[in-house]
Amino acid sequence: MKQFFATARMRVKESSTFGLVNLLGGYLLRAAGTLAMLMIWRQLADGSGDLGGMTLEQLTTFTLLTTILHPMLDVRTPISSWLHEGVLIGLYQRPMGVLEQLTAMTLGGWCTHFVLLSAPLALLTPLLGGFLAPRSAWFFLSLPLAVVQGFCVDFLFGCLIVRAANMSWQIECLRGALTGLLTGAVIPFALLPGKVGQLLSLSPLGTLAGASLSLYVGTGDPALLLPAQALWTALLLPLSLFLFHKSTERMMSYGG
Amino acid sequence: MKNMARSDTRQWDTAVELHGVCKTFRQKQTGDGLPRNLLHPVYSEIRALDRVNLTIYRGEFVAYAGPNGAGKSTTFKLLCGMLGADSGTVRTCGLDPLRRRIPLMRQTGVLLGSRTELWWDHPVISSFKWKKEVWDIDEKTYARQLDLAVDMLDLGPFLHTFARELSLGQRMRADLGMMLLHDPQLILLDEPTLGLDVLAKRRMIDFLKSLHREQGRTILVTSHDLDDLTEMAQRIVMLAQGRIAFDGSLPELRAVAGSARHVTVDCPACPALPGCTHLKSEQGRHTFSFNPAMLPVGDLLAAISRLPDVRDVQLSDAPIEGVIADLYRSWKA
Amino acid sequence: MAARLKKLARLFALYARMDAQWFAQDTALCLVCVLSETLSSIASVTAVFLLAVRFGGVGSMNQDEVLFMLGFYTLSTGLYNLFFNGNNTGEISRRIGRGQLDHCLIQPLPLWVQLLTEGFLPISGCQGALCGAIITAVAAGRLRLAVTLPSLLLFLLFLLASVGVQVGMRYVASLSAFTHPVGSEEISSVMGNFLTSIGYYPLGGLPHWAQGLLVTVLPAGCLSWLPSMLLLGKSPFSGAMALYPLVAVLVCGAGALSFKKGLKVYEKYGSQRYKAMGHRS
16 A cells, blocks of 8 residues: 555646646636536526426536546546556556556546645535535445446556557547546436436446436436446456456557 | 748858857756645756857867766757857857748758657658658759668668657668758757667768768767767867866867776786776786876886786777766766 | 748648548548547537437527537537647647647748648548538528528638637647646647537526626637627627627737747747657657
8 A cells, every 4th residue: 555655646746746826727727617517507597497307506516526526537547648658668667566556646646636626616516506415325335436437447448549559549539529428427417308318327438427426416316326337337347457458468569 | 931041051161159158947846845846836047058169160070978967958959949048149050040040940950869850650751751841852952862861871671661660770760861851061960879779870870970071061969979979070079067178089088088098917816017007807807097198108018028927918098988987077076 | 922822832732641641541540530530529519419409499599509509619629620630739738848849940930830730630630620511501501591602701700710719729828838848738728628618508698797708718608609699690799790800819819929928938948848749640
């Protein structure tokens, strides 16, 4: 654990050297984006009154939580940049598991987000019309499952990038667009028409963000969402580990 | 645009002129404390160049050396117009590099060893064709320079290979070939032999020497490999802590560093040689250094001839790397 | 002037050829490229369209008008990708932060010429623009919009303004990359993400102060909402028709000035850092 925390700490320090003003610039833009979304929900609520069974308070909380928990709901490890930055070769030279290091680096990278964006936004949540306490205690089980699943999905995309070395940029773009639509992080599934939202909420990407967030705000059904999350995690975890190890040689041969 | 370029390719006799050039950088200092890093980052000032005066004439082949952080790359960036001097004047090919960067780049070739100008996801030849368009190289010059590069750098076997698939040696050769396509009069090379194997390095050195000898190009080259530099260049300029610490030929450098010589005696037991400093003993070969001014070679050989069981004696110059290392140490002190 | 235009045309042709060569490297690459670009373009606007379907329109726009706006958005971001996605010419803070401007400075071309042409990807980067054109055309058909020469010219002018806002804001944000290359390496993409994540929402129901903010200081509304409203003849506030191109010009001017100011810093301090990532790849 000492090694794990030392690695995570390095990542935190790395971000801290960027300087407060620089870090804040990016986070302020994200906060501004979140506030604009809240206003858009407000106009929708004013217009129709029907928010797919959600109250405005729930919708507000949902959107704020998306930003507050963003790194946990859309896990990005340094593996995606393996090709360009030679990250992985370095990891193999240390007396520590590669996946353990990637996890430590990722968790370390979350700290600045939590301190500079999540904490202030969480404090502002009641003022912005949201609530702080989760409506369902199942959220506390769902979130760790979402994080583990997020790591699996990231490793799978990493393996895909390794396979298609020349297309890493395209795959990243595609992932960005699909994440926005299919994880339910941008627009809650409850707001989508017909059965679209219901179907997406049980998909492997849909359970990443949508499940935890909807449990938090109290609109999700834990009896449906938690088994779906557990199922996808049970499937994706061995698959991602297997494919990661299968891709190791290729990673090392083509740049690391 | 073309007219402007033509009017600026006038003849010049002085390739590089630096007069009293100073350049200072800020460097961020980080500590362990996160709040300090975030709120009060501390900066230190680094004097990269300190009142540097340097003139290089057309047709010279100059080695530019110095320990890490001495200011070599900063000089190159000033000469290319990437940086501006804090004070003093900089002229490259008779032009102010900052104000006349575009015409300057038409007659200057720059190769930074750790960076590539090749297009990574394209064959080498595509990068060459790209350069032809961007630099407005006429057909005749392009064909001539391409032939020269292919011939002398042996680019033929990988001209149609993707840059990303080249070995380091091939990449450096391709980069050098590309650099030459517009037939530059002044060539600035920063660490061109970095990471190359013995054969690739040999080929690079031979090529640069012939470029200078047969085409009369002005070349300024940096390297940490002093043996390479002294083999290539007629003149050596050495920087230390932002100042020119030496400017002269190789024999002059040896004279400045102290004309130490080495003697190696092949005999079973390590002998005692008065006036000599024992350096090492390996498998019955004992190496000493001595100063010929203090101990004439004749006296030394006479002393060795009186030793029992001497099988062989060898006199040599002290290796240049050692000479330079001593110099660097003395500058640091 | 004529010589410079000729040079620009030759450079655009050169980068088009290089893009075609890259694209034709292998079939899988072509297919993934087309597929990912197309899916990305459609996926990014699908959610808002589904919202419009679910609620019968959003923020004073009906379903078809929202579709028109999303088409305009896809076309505008597609054109940005087409002209500024290659070689990080749009995401300029990456080039600055990674010390890659040095590569530009050894070319015998003005920087603006390099930055205007190097990002051109007419083959591998055209899918977004094509999708956008199709969506816009479908929406225009459903709305029975009369296509006249003046309306077409206005449409093109607004498209230019929308792309200009995207580029200009990225360059404004990138000023910090000159002084803080590591911390601000990604600042242009953060700015781009902000613009594009808000840029496809109909902002009609927002309070006026919020609308004002989003079409001036943080002009995400200038990407598609404001121009679409103007093109549909539903000007959200008086003077919007004049304000929109003015904002675009001001943002582009601010971007150019920021870059010029940053170059002065670069001239003084250079880049203490070099990272090959993304350079000519």
